[in-house]
Amino acid sequence: MDRSQGRSGGIVSGTATAPATFTGNRALQIEEPLIFEMGQPGRCGVDLPEPPKVKDRLNGLRRSGDIGLPGLSEPQVVQHYTRLSQKNYAIDMGVYPLGSCTMKHNPRINEKVARLPGIGDLHPLQPVSTVQGALELIDRLAHWLKTLTGMPAVAMSPAAGAHGEMCGMMAISAALEARGERAQRKVVLAPESAHGTNPATAAALGFTVKPIPANDRGRVDLAALKAALGPDVAAIMLTNPNTCGLFESEIVEISKAVHAAGAFFYCDGANFNAIVGRVRPGDLGVDCMHINLHKTFSTPHGGGGPGAGPVVLSAALAPYAPYPWIVKDGDKWRVAEDDGALKSLGIEGTPLGRLKAFHGQMGMFTRALAYIMSHGADGLKQVAEDAVLSANYVMAALKDTMSPAFEGPCMHEALFDDSFLKDTGVSTLDFAKAMIDEGYHPMTMYFPLVVHGAMLIEPTESVAKEDLDQFIGALRSLTARAKTGTAAEAFKAAPLYSPRRRLDETLAARKPILRWKPSNNPPETDPLKQAAE
Amino acid sequence: MAEVKYSEEHEWIRVEGDTGTIGITQYAQEQLGDVVFVDVPASGRKVAKGEAIAVVESVKAASDIYAPVSGEVVESNAALADTPGDVNSEPMGKGWFFRIKMSDKGELASLMDEAAYEAFVKSLG
Numbered sequence: 001m002d003r004s005q006g007r008s009g010g011i012v013s014g015t016a017t018a019p020a021t022f023t024g025n026r027a028l029q030i031e032e033p034l035i036f037e038m039g040q041p042g043r044c045g046v047d048l049p050e051p052p053k054v055k056d057r058l059n060g061l062r063r064s065g066d067i068g069l070p071g072l073s074e075p076q077v078v079q080h081y082t083r084l085s086q087k088n089y090a091i092d093m094g095v096y097p098l099g100s101c102t103m104k105h106n107p108r109i110n111e112k113v114a115r116l117p118g119i120g121d122l123h124p125l126q127p128v129s130t131v132q133g134a135l136e137l138i139d140r141l142a143h144w145l146k147t148l149t150g151m152p153a154v155a156m157s158p159a160a161g162a163h164g165e166m167c168g169m170m171a172i173s174a175a176l177e178a179r180g181e182r183a184q185r186k187v188v189l190a191p192e193s194a195h196g197t198n199p200a201t202a203a204a205l206g207f208t209v210k211p212i213p214a215n216d217r218g219r220v221d222l223a224a225l226k227a228a229l230g231p232d233v234a235a236i237m238l239t240n241p242n243t244c245g246l247f248e249s250e251i252v253e254i255s256k257a258v259h260a261a262g263a264f265f266y267c268d269g270a271n272f273n274a275i276v277g278r279v280r281p282g283d284l285g286v287d288c289m290h291i292n293l294h295k296t297f298s299t300p301h302g303g304g305g306p307g308a309g310p311v312v313l314s315a316a317l318a319p320y321a322p323y324p325w326i327v328k329d330g331d332k333w334r335v336a337e338d339d340g341a342l343k344s345l346g347i348e349g350t351p352l353g354r355l356k357a358f359h360g361q362m363g364m365f366t367r368a369l370a371y372i373m374s375h376g377a378d379g380l381k382q383v384a385e386d387a388v389l390s391a392n393y394v395m396a397a398l399k400d401t402m403s404p405a406f407e408g409p410c411m412h413e414a415l416f417d418d419s420f421l422k423d424t425g426v427s428t429l430d431f432a433k434a435m436i437d438e439g440y441h442p443m444t445m446y447f448p449l450v451v452h453g454a455m456l457i458e459p460t461e462s463v464a465k466e467d468l469d470q471f472i473g474a475l476r477s478l479t480a481r482a483k484t485g486t487a488a489e490a491f492k493a494a495p496l497y498s499p500r501r502r503l504d505e506t507l508a509a510r511k512p513i514l515r516w517k518p519s520n521n522p523p524e525t526d527p528l529k530q531a532a533e
Numbered sequence: 534m535a536e537v538k539y540s541e542e543h544e545w546i547r548v549e550g551d552t553g554t555i556g557i558t559q560y561a562q563e564q565l566g567d568v569v570f571v572d573v574p575a576s577g578r579k580v581a582k583g584e585a586i587a588v589v590e591s592v593k594a595a596s597d598i599y600a601p602v603s604g605e606v607v608e609s610n611a612a613l614a615d616t617p618g619d620v621n622s623e624p625m626g627k628g629w630f631f632r633i634k635m636s637d638k639g640e641l642a643s644l645m646d647e648a649a650y651e652a653f654v655k656s657l658g
Contacts, residue, residue: 196595446593505592509569510617 029499032083036070036516043071068518087499089441091300095463095471099413099444099456100195100243102273102295104387109374110298110367119366124358128334135333138359139326141369145291145310148380149272150282153318156326157360160307161270164290165201165237168311170352171288171320172235172264173205178350185234185263191220193244193448195268198237207234214450218244218406218415220254229261239268240284241275243448244406245391245413245456255285264288264317272296273460274388274412277381287314293361297368308364319349324359335359386461387412390468394457397472401479405451412460418453420479425488428453431478433502436495438474537625538641539650540601545625546633548641553602556629557589557620560654565591568620573609573631580604580633582640587630589620602640604633 024031056062072080089096096103114120122134142154155171158164169188176182188202192211199209210228215221220238236258240248248254255265267281267289273296281289293308294300313321323337327344336342342349375383388411395404395414403420404410418428432442432455444456459468481487495501536548543561546553562568570590580586580600587598609631613619620628635641645653 449594506567506569506618509567509590509592 029086030083031499032080032087034516035072035077035080036068036518038076038080039070039072041066041071043073045072045074045077091462094439094441095459095467096441097443097457097459097471098441099245099415099458100270100447101300101444102271102292102412102458102460103300104273104295104298104460105462106298106300106367107371107374110370113370114363114366119362122362124362129332132333134362135326135335137369138362138365139328139333141365141372142310142326144369144372145312148276148280149269149286149289149291149312150280151286151289151312152282152315153313153321155311155313155321155355156365157322157324157354157356157358158290158309158311159356159361160294160309161268161290161292162197162201162309163355164292164309164311165197165266165268166204167309167322167352167355168266168288168290168313168317169201169205169207169235169237170322170355171311171313171317172266174320174350174352175264175317176234181262182234185232187228187230187233189225189228189233189236191238191242193218193242193450194237195239195243195270198239198268202235202237212236214244218242218246219248219250222250222253222257225254226257229257229263231262233258233261233263235264235266235287237266237268239271240281241271241411241413243271243456244451245271245410245415245458246406247275247411251284259285269312270295271412274384276384277377278384281312282314288312288317293364293368297371299364299367299371306361306364308361308368310360320352322352322355324354326359383461384412387459390459390461390463391457393465393468394459394472397469398475398479401476401483402455405454413456413458415448415451416455416457417451418455421453421482424482424485426482426491428455430488430491430494431455431482434478434491434494435474437497438478440471440474536641538601538644538646539653540599540644541653542599542601544598544601546601546641546644547625548635548638551635551638552607552632553604553635554629554632555598555601557598557624558650558654559624562621562624562628565589565596566593567591568617571610571613571617571620571630573611573613574606576606576608578606580606598630600633601644602633602635603637604635606631607634608632 091103145154158167176185186208187210188207189210189212190198202209212225213221258265264287267286269289269291288311290309290311325336325341327336327341391412391414392409395408395410402416405415405417428445432445435442538546543558545558546555568591572588574586582603584600585597586600589596610629
């Protein structure tokens with residue numbers, strides 16, 4: 001199979017071209033095949049005894065042919081995956097300025113705690129008497145989340161951000177139903193710059209989504225919002241700080257107007273990391289908000305575990321929180337799934353039932369609580385302050401040469417548009433690819449959609465000042481090169497030094513190969529083959 | 534010669550009798566970048582002016598396509614499923630999305646002619 005797509009024939013360095021190597025490897029960067037392209041039939045990593053002869057009951061359906069697994073020794077498998085992992089970029093390798101993803105450092109104490117035998121070896125079906133500590137851990141984290149947000153209740157089970165949105169919007173839907181207004185209130189308002197999951201969640205629950213425009217300061221247009229509010233509106237879904245990295249400065253007025261119209265205020269808490277310890281969403285009139293534990297409290301994508309999206313709820317929505325609830329009877333913790341448990345908490349209502357098996361993402365709960373307790377209240381406040389300071393430092397250092405989308409100061413993200421690249425022939429995509437050659441993972445590009453050629457940089461609080469200075473220096477150099485007006489070709493050629501050159505994203509999207517097939521001749525529609533021709 | 538009108542959402546409609554053929558403009562395809570998927574409506578679907586009726590997905594973003602006029606879908610461009618790139622190469626030709634039998638031709642008056650649309654695009658910078 002030809003796997004040459006994106007592979008450079010030689011490395012361009014200045015004007016000289018380094019020759020291709022005989023092996024295709026570059027120094028100790030190994031050109032790695034797919035595991036299915038490796039190995040020998042019959043080779044095996046373990047020495048298993050012959051199975052005893054047993055009479056099967058398969059009526060001739062017993063498989064006798066090859067099942068198509070590659071035959072590899074243990075060192076071959078270990079080397080294969082280690083080499084692949086070395087081609088990967090991770091938060092443990094350097095600056096990872098992916099806006100909206102909050103790629104902050106995952107402190108090692110989180111991992112130490114998550115691996116304690118009493119936590120790491122738990123099974124969700126263990127007798128409750130043997131997991132008292134784990135239940136107390138969930139309750140302790142719930143207490144912190146309620147305290148940090150100033151909200152009276154929290155649903156711990158949602159598995160990640162979008163699942164949390166679903167949970168919160170289902171609670172709103174249930175509350176409207178209880179008021180007899182669900183049929184009449186069909187509209188959910190969402191700003192144009194919203195995370196795509198907001199309108200998707202609303203639509204999945206049968207609401208109609210109406211976009212609210214932004215004003216020229218990048219915030220919700222309050223007049224347009226007020227004009228859109230009416231007896232048909234169920235809720236607004238609003239992110240704060242918003243996806244442009246800006247604090248919605250009129251948020252209290254927004255929540256008052258929303259409540260006056262009889263609607264609910266769903267706050268997307270994806271950016272809570274910028275205000276944790278500084279602002280309590282409950283004080284802003286929020287009815288519910290999901291918290292991405294895996295952003296605000298470390299452990300981002302690839303940083304230790306899956307997501308977790310607990311939802312804090314106002315008193316009006318608390319009765320509709322899904323099961324299970326962790327309650328304490330006397331000195332014993334238990335996992336409650338009955339109305340009686342709610343009554344013991346002083347809550348009258350009709351919970352949603354279950355959203356998910358078991359109790360939530362225990363590994364993430366553990367890491368989030370470790371993060372919170374190791375930082376303490378003062379440390380969490382500094383987390384938000386340092387994240388905002390870092391982003392503003394980037395914005396201030398680049399605003400004379402790149403083009404900020406909105407007037408600063410910003411919150412935790414510095415957002416630029418592509419007007420500084422106008423007439424240079426260099427696009428946002430080219431600029432991002434050139435960053436890879438300079439040793440930086442690109443920032444988020446083309447999001448939010450409301451900003452042309454957007455570049456969204458979120459340095460987080462994890463990057464030291466001298467590392468930020470280097471990053472800024474690289475961006476300034478790239479910007480200066482782009483502005484010479486003669487560098488478009490060089491930018492279009494980037495990246496030069498990555499394991500693969502510029503991939504054909506269009507062909508990959510139009511004709512994706514979703515699984516390897518045991519064929520020596522790739523089909524005509526194989527984009528790898530087409531790219532090679 | 535058929536009349537062509539344009540919407541502020543960057544759709545064009547070519548009017549022939551009661552039928553209008555709808556697609557997206559050159560400006561829209563440039564802004565989207567390489568189109569990788571188009572979801573066109575089924576024939577027989579009734580649609581109101583301004584309603585989201587199709588979806589176009591590019592390497593950069595997914596966008597709704599809004600019906601510039603009310604009516605009933607009579608034909609859609611099935612070929613786009615295999616060759617979404619037609620939207621980039623011939624946005625006003627082979628890259629058409631669907632045809633609609635208009636229920637109120639008066640709605641066309643609210644759309645722009647070519648000169649007005651060109652001025653509108655220019656005003657976007």
